[in-house]
Amino acid sequence: MKTKNLLISSLIGFISFFGITQAAQADNHSYGHQKVVYHINYDNAKKQSGTLRNIQNHINAVGADNLDVRVVLHGNGLSLLLKPDALKNVPKFKAANSTTAMQQKVDSLKMQGVHFNVCANTVKGRKVDIKHDLYDVGNKDVVPSGVAELAHLQQQGFVYLRP
Template sequence: MISRRIFAMVALAGTALAATAPQVSAQGAGYDKQKVVYHINYNGGDDNKSYKGALRNIQNHINAVGAENLEVKVVMHGNGLGLLMAAKEDDRLQTSVGSLKSQNVGFNVCANTLKGRNIDYSNDLYDVWEEDIVPSGVAELSKLQQQGYTYIKP
């Protein structure tokens, strides 16, 4: 298993390479339409680095495939709700979440976690609406995979 530190170094190296790599269109790269679900159930670490990295992964995915060729859902439960809690105070997270939402990325929040941790989504989480709440984060992951979504854990 790759440690978070090694993963972070690889991610940073990949980001640097992506910045200097020639831009290739989704068609030129051979990408067909994709449906993916990103699973976030961990805490963000120092300065929310893990959350910011996950959101960067999603944006890089969109950049590679094209928003018009991609259906993306982010399912958060457990410690993963920390992403939207932290976004209440972190401008970079707010910008990233808002940008992804503007590209039709859906953010789903687990009702079980809200209830179990006594979290008020309208006051404690950034930009969450009733229609964003799913009964169970893990059940939603399974449902989406049954619908053909590819599972990704950044």
């Protein structure tokens, strides 16, 4: 009887230890290094803000050091960085969503290593002045084509996401 109780106690102890170990491993889950491109080509401010929140959640889960994130904006998606006072100068846009709150989200993501790429075709076709009309965009942020950049990044192993 003692041997049976000892065996049962040992088995319960082993199962408990194994369960605790498994729970600890789940808490310390490692996704490894990830390369992701988020695609924004819509002008809905609420949806754009949600995408930025998804990116932050992604960083929180994986860790900024384990994540290479690009955001490619083209077409109506450029409204994410379009300053509200610039809307009068660029009539081909219906929305200018670069409010103070949106700018703070963009700044926070940039400080964590997120790169925002702007389509040159959209800039040219909609007559956008990157220095005056867009928030925190320089020549280094402009890519020749948004869709070509998406394809190029996917060829480099970036996972495509369009929330």
